[in-house]
Amino acid sequence: MAGTDHSVAPIARGPSIVLVEPQLGENIGMVARAMANFGLADLRLVNPRDGWPSDKARAAASRADHVIDAVRLFDTVEAAVADLTYVLATTARPRDSFKPVRGPDEAGQELRSRIEAGQAGGILFGRERFGLSNEEVGLADEIVTFPVDPAFASLNIAQAVLLMSYEWMKSGRGENSRPRFVAPEVAPASKDDLHRLFHHLEDTLDEVGYFYPPEKREVMVANLRTMLTKAGFAEPEVRTLRGVLKSIDRALGEHRS
Template sequence: MTGAGTNHTIPSLTGGPAIILVRPQLAVNIGMCARAMANFGLSDLRLVNPREGWPRTGALRKGAYAAAAGAVHLLESARLFASLEEAVADLNGVFATTARERGQVKSVLAADEAMIEAAARIRGGEKLGILFGPERTGLANEEVVLADKIVSFPVNPAYASLNLAQAVLLIGYEWMKAAHGSAPPFQQAERSPGAPREMVVSFFEYLEGELERVGFFRPLAKRPVMQNNLRNMFHRMHLTEQDVRSFRGMVVRLVEGPRVERPKRKNQPSDDNG
């Protein structure tokens, strides 16, 4: 299953730090993590002792693949490890995500800081991984010990527990910004150039003339203020030429009333007697 915004005609971003799910409890959460990874160009999924094994058949597989929403290639390529030590053996650096202070003497980074560092180190040829603990308990202290640094999120301290896939999504978002920039994927095309001031002033004069004709500027002493307010409203819109033509056309139609459709002329008989 794929959704809006999925385009298989262009190459997908890959790379980034490995996403290491330690003892994940639910197959559907693994699928949602894969989807979050695909959204932001992460492609190395590692699973350490998932509670339900790695579901490649049956209902668990169906649930995981449905939750992945088209990112099934990440589920198919996910690597399964019996221990966290094996999962991080090839990495040059490891970050551990946690919402709790662990009493360990490690640097604590916000997600954006961590991914800026990760992007720089990966560009330099290093391999990094991010640890995420099981849904109910998070990482154990013995697992956090294997990390160089801790990553945490600015959350409500009274409700700091994040869904596993949400945590992966936040890391992925910050990775995308750090590695590929924060520009949106598309811009609105400008279909009409900005209106020249002469065109805008001409519209104002026409509009204000018609408003004056119907008694809008009353009392007369307030006309200058009302007129300035009206002009400022339109100036704040950064009017294009098409905007001005549309506004002027609307006022013309209000002033002149409905268009009267002219009857089509019937074909006249030829006067040629020849």
């Protein structure tokens, strides 16, 4: 489509787009193009199947070179979202999870609200063939799903990114009524801090034999992580909880000795 003005700078700031194990360079390129259409530029890839950089991705991006050039690679989803404080996971099917579920319009508004408040937000998109695993969804704060025809609910990855990018852009338009004053903002914990809390808690619970029987450990860990993610801890709260766990660890060490 004609009409692109390449002299106009991309709109600054917006949610990070995280693609988990994307398979085709062409799909990554179409995602970059969709992002550029709506002012997004932070594209993160977790283990792209065909490696990176990709000539096919650049060709399919249709001159969204600023997005392609800024792509960052990660080995794990945890690493890709470590610096974020609010993460949405996209999924087309119900999950065995107690996480809040939003539609794309509501999710766009929530992203806008948090990012304008200085938080770092992001959206997880899964593999072309089977999406995100339950464990990966468990790393997000909330789920976003699209109101598509249940008889044909499959969206390709570029379509899904396009929809969320559009909702992000749309959320910034129109008059937003704001209260005259608000409560002081407390910085939310980064995902890296939260993941450290997960691992510390799980190690301590292993030490006291909480995960019993052993074959249920994976499900029990997933439930704990869901509860901790839903809490929306601030960074000082995570520090306090880590301090509590360290005290328990010391007491366990003294008891053993």
